[in-house]
Amino acid sequence: MSAVEVSGVTRRFGAVVALDDVSLEVGHGELVGMLGPNGAGKSTLLSLVSGQRKPDSGVVRLDGRDPRDARARTVLGLTPQETGLPATLRVREVVDFVGGHYPDPVPTDELLEQFGLADLGKRQTGSLSGGQKRRLAVAMSLVGRPSVVLLDEPTTGLDVSGRTALWDAIREYHAGGGTVLLTSHYLEEVQALAERVVVIDRGSVLADDSLQTVLSRVGLRRVLFTARTGTPDGWERQEHLVPDSDTFVRELVTSGTEFRDLEIRGASLEEAFGQLVGDADGAGRAPRDTAATPTPALPGMTEGAAR
Numbered sequence: 396m397s398a399v400e401v402s403g404v405t406r407r408f409g410a411v412v413a414l415d416d417v418s419l420e421v422g423h424g425e426l427v428g429m430l431g432p433n434g435a436g437k438s439t440l441l442s443l444v445s446g447q448r449k450p451d452s453g454v455v456r457l458d459g460r461d462p463r464d465a466r467a468r469t470v471l472g473l474t475p476q477e478t479g480l481p482a483t484l485r486v487r488e489v490v491d492f493v494g495g496h497y498p499d500p501v502p503t504d505e506l507l508e509q510f511g512l513a514d515l516g517k518r519q520t521g522s523l524s525g526g527q528k529r530r531l532a533v534a535m536s537l538v539g540r541p542s543v544v545l546l547d548e549p550t551t552g553l554d555v556s557g558r559t560a561l562w563d564a565i566r567e568y569h570a571g572g573g574t575v576l577l578t579s580h581y582l583e584e585v586q587a588l589a590e591r592v593v594v595i596d597r598g599s600v601l602a603d604d605s606l607q608t609v610l611s612r613v614g615l616r617r618v619l620f621t622a623r624t625g626t627p628d629g630w631e632r633q634e635h636l637v638p639d640s641d642t643f644v645r646e647l648v649t650s651g652t653e654f655r656d657l658e659i660r661g662a663s664l665e666e667a668f669g670q671l672v673g674d675a676d677g678a679g680r681a682p683r684d685t686a687a688t689p690t691p692a693l694p695g696m697t698e699g700a701a702r
């Protein structure tokens with residue numbers, strides 16, 4: 396039995412088809428990152444898995460049970476995109492209150508320590524910064540020792556150190572056997588945390604595979620080299636995203652361009668994501684390139700650029 400099972404699910408809001416015949420299974424102990432542009436259907440999917448909404452058609456199961464049944468949700472921890480915290484309650488009181496609903500909650504001190512909130516236990520939640528509120532919201536999803544956690548953009552609004560601390564807490568939870576389904580706009584976050592990536596756009600799943608497979612499916616290579624140019628210092632570092640790096644390099648050599656420090660790497664998740672979503676547009680759009688100066692003379696590029 397899977398931790399999460401979504402099978403042939405469609406969910407509409409009036410004329411908008413938020414999810415269109417979506418199927419997805421998350422096994423126990425998996426950490427799955429869900430990516431998609433705004434309005435793709437990610438939050439809708441989480442709202443179905445957490446039993447807040449009902450699908451128009453299809454089946455949703457949480458640990459084999461209907462998540463609309465409150466008993467099924469005892470295994471679940473959830474951090475929605477926005478969390479309303481009672482402004483006058485203290486941090487410790489909020490955690491105690493939520494933990495009080497579970498048979499074996501994580502001790503409040505331990506949880507606050509883990510999320511870097513130990514010094515804020517006596518503060519009213521209304522006085523917390525946005526990042527501190529976000530950390531508290533994620534901490535609360537883990538207080539009941541859930542076996543499945545849904546995190547909707549868990550680190551939005553956090554600074555770099557806040558994000559790293561939260562990643563550590565998510566990793567620790569997962570290392571203890573916990574199942575995580577998270578959404579993120581930070582590709583870096585999914586790349587850092589997830590073993591499996593689900594790309595969703597306009598209510599459909601475009602890719603669902605291991606991080607490495609999603610990256611290799613895109614088949615783009617990043618070619619970097621330093622080329623001689625007419626600039627004052629005579630050399631310029633260039634970076635190109637190409638579908639066929641062998642052909643690119645062969646043609647670079649025969650073009651007579653003088654170059655050094657050649658490097659060839661796989662594409663990043665950002666580029667993979669850009670291409671998957673671009674292809675679904677039917678536009679065959681090449682991924683975003685980071686470079687500034689086009690280099691039309693160079694061969695074999697989807698969209699040439701240099702920097």
Ligand SMILES: Nc1ncnc2c1ncn2[C@@H]1O[C@H](COP(=O)(O)OP(=O)(O)OP(=O)(O)O)[C@@H](O)[C@H]1O
Pocket residue numbers: 408411412413431432433434435436437438439440476
């Ligand atoms: N309650 C609602 N009423 C009407 N339309 C809705 C409702 N909730 C979601 N939608 C629509 O369903 C589609 C999917 O929205 P959803 O919030 O699931 O996307 P998302 O991938 O989570 O986006 P984001 O990354 O911006 O959070 C969007 O077109 C959205 O406007």
